[in-house]
Amino acid sequence: MISIVLLVVPLAGALLLFVPGVDRRWYGVGVSGVTLAVALGAAAGFGYGHPGRMQYGVNAAWAPAIGLRFHLGIDGISLPLVVLTALLTFLCFVYSLRYPPSGRLFTALLLVLEVGLLGTFLALDLVLFFVFFEVVLIPMYAIIALWGGPGRRRAAYKFILYTLLGSGFLLVGILLIGVNAGTLDMVALAQRHGAGLSHGVQVTAFLLVGLGLAVKAPMWPLHTWLPDAHTEAPTVGSVLLAGVLLKMGTYGFIRIAVPMAPAGASVWAPWLGLLAAIGIVYGALACLAQNDLKRMIAYSSVGHMGFVLLGIATLTPVGLNAALFGNIAHGLITGLLFFLAGSVKERYGTGELSGIGGGMLSKAPRLGAILTFACVASLGLPGLAGFWGEMLALLGSYQPAPGLPRATFLTFMALGGLGAVLTAAYFLRLLSAITHGPSIRKAPVAALNRYEYLAWVPLIALTLAVGLWPKALLDLTTAPVQLLLGGGR
């Protein structure tokens, strides 16, 4: 029941906006706050003894003629993502109290976006999953196209066309699985581990579904929509794009592609690993040469999601754990980074490193200190959230699943290690360039306001908490991940 409430609250909130006079300043904060409270309630009532079991299940007939069911549920894999989504949306609304965009249309779009995101993580029917996956596109397109930077139109087109192309592959892949297996129930399909699907079907299905999800993730070389979309999107758009949207891709890999087509996964895993490893190094190198703050953080996402994909490619429980951990960590840290980038741009009037010039620690010490924290977290310092996902992904590729070429994955591990060094290099270069040195600005820089604190402190606290106590997250995901891979190991 609580699964439905999670979707109904933001949806009703969005619909209510058609009623004149509802649109108050705190409306979005209120609705998303209630959603967050529901999500936290779900987390509080979650049966932590059985994180592998689907809880809060809803399973109703939807279109019986073609076997569609409205099937929702939460397990240890989706719970953290649901809470992350509700939290980031809420924080985006808080941030919007002070910074544009805001207004009736914007509130409605953001709430619809939240419905789509939550639905994607709750859905347990393949077509339902696809529907929510697509629901996300339109509001995000509109947010970029309406409130973006000077190149917004082009970036928005690129975003929507590219991801729609991916969705086409995804839909064909899903239907291929559904038609051949005779069911669209994701729980049942995951339990079968590909039984009833021929080898050829599995290989094709994994390729199609994987292509669709890889665009979203994004996986190198299908990533080029991302820097443009991020650079042009307004701050909250970037936060949700990096914080949650990208996770839909990797979540799909773990929930659909790997368990439902395991034979296909074994065939494609080395290729997935290769592209992931290239993405790690490539993303880091691209960052090293960027001069725009938002563009650089966008490319850093390519690298970080490379670690997530590498974890998936190992097809081991520890690798999938790494991917899920990396998802959450990246959502928290990169969400924070994009908030910071927005505030920096707001104050300095530019996102160019050379334009900001340096000396932020003297002009705006708090802003500089939080930016430093976020960068250090993002470069994977142990004790903060970013480390565990990367470390476990590398650990997974040190010993990939049986049947995968070990030497190849050792090479990927080495590439991942190189990427970790380069990641440190570009973040420290960033900090050196804008927080250190003398300030070239004469005018003072505004201090942080309370909306910024409200939006950022939860992210900082969670980055610390998850980093210091990774057990909390790993205990949630270990059991379901082992189920998805066939129990045993």
Add this chain to the structure above:
Amino acid sequence: MIGFAALVVLLPFAAALAGMLLGRRLRPALVAVVPMGLATVVSAGIAVTQWAQPGVRAGTLTMVHTAAVPIGVSLEVNGLAADVALMVCCVALAVQVYSVAYVHERYSSYAAFVSLFTAAMLLVVYAGDLLVLYVGWEVMGVCSYFLIGHHWEDRANSRAAVKAFLVTRIGDVGFLFGIFVLGLGAHTFSIDGVLAAPLSHTTMVTGTLLLLAGVAGKSAQFPLHTWLPDAMAGPTPISALIHAATMVAAGIYVVARLYPVFPAASLAVLGIMAAISMLGAALAALAQDDLKRVLAYSTISQLGFMAAGLAVGSRDAAVFHLLTHGAFKAVLFLGAGCVIGVTGSNLLRDMGGLRLMPFTFWSMTIGYAALAGLPPASGFFSKDAIIEAAQSSVFSTPMPRTASSLGGALPGWCAWIIYLTLLVTVLLTGAYAMRAWLLTFFGEPRGTYEIREAGPLMRWPLAALAAPALLLGWYAVFSGELRPHFGSAALALLLALAGAGVVFLIWNQDPALDPARRLPAPLARAFQRAFYLDEVYTVAIVRPAVALAMFVAIADHKVIDAGVEGTATGARGLAGVLRRAQNGNPQTYLTGLLAGVALIALAVVILT
């Protein structure tokens, strides 16, 4: 017991959190010093208990299940850990007190990072699990980064901080992979589990060689040592704590902690690294202009001494030197801080005549004597223990390795190289210590400064550390294995005196001039630039990496994205072609329709 160990780690950690969150609202000096004092008392209690009742005391808070090998959040106290932790606490306390008077700008954040660093170092020392150790290991690195860059207004400091972090990070990636190899080989990350596991020889060699990458980075050994001299850009108390006494010693500590899994092949590699480091750094120290850089190169050289001790099979000697070095090098750096405070310059050529600062003069004199290995200072005894071990590995049957019979002895040629390098380094150490001592304290003042002793908050920590720097060595006299041996002790003493004597004679000709002027000019330049290794790395690694990054950024736009956008252009072009047919002329449509029907009819006729 393990609860107390946890307390020792958590006290400075709490101080760091309080300092960072509440900042100036509390009294930052008290927040920094009081928890550190408590931690020192507790760690002393642990060490005394450990001396009275030796044994291993371990505790695990919880196991973190990763779906592969679990990580144990565990601490362990043993003799080695208890001693090193006590040393760390003492130096950290002295440095915290000293910093109250020394650091004025942004003191609260500075003190908080020092506290965080201390907590991380203590975590490394007490860690019972390899990944817990790694967490402390990396947090130390980032604290080092922040503290080197404490005066970030100057871009040069910022660069030095970045360099220190990146160079050590390269080694740390290898270190992490080494942990994987050992941990997955032993099916546990617990240190005792790894030491007890029946590992194959290949696993041990691969794992330990990878660990050595991290050791070389943290302990500033060739080829990853280049960050340490630049790290002297940080405030001087930081150099004393992080870049002399504790963090750089962590690499040596880890090898000592995991000693039984180090096979001879890995120890040989460590020994060669150590030989290159100690000799090269000693030569470089001979020609530096900057007092702190002299001390930095001397740290690299002395860490090489410890690594050599490990390589020739004497863990106890290496750890003994680690402890004495921690004391005397901290004294030298804190003393250098007092000197720099008076002269306002780091350069030796701006100093001179400072023996009128009695506390500083006598403390540093003890420090230099210990560094050069002159009795009765502590360094004499600890150095002798290492040289004795090397000598016996060359001339007699190899020293029995503690708890390990694997891998056999060090190859003979390797033992010879280490032994001879040790002796040459002793000679050079005497020389550069003498030069720095003379140029700082003797002759006429070469600057316009008023000579006065530092304040009590700086003076007393210095004196407090000078006591162990002088006396710690006598422990060896009463212990079995480390007792000085006449032959090696006399040889080392003679060499040190010879090195010091030559420098003294040259200096005595004209006390106003630098004795290093007698080095041939090209040689002096090579020493000063530390054999141009920085330049080599810039050309061979940094520039290609930056060029590659530029290439990727451009290629991403011009190749991959152009491909994507090309599909849009292509689609539009294709649409343009197809649109020709849709021109709205019914005649064309009708013609097309008829042609289609004709084609289909033809196809049916032919194909059926």
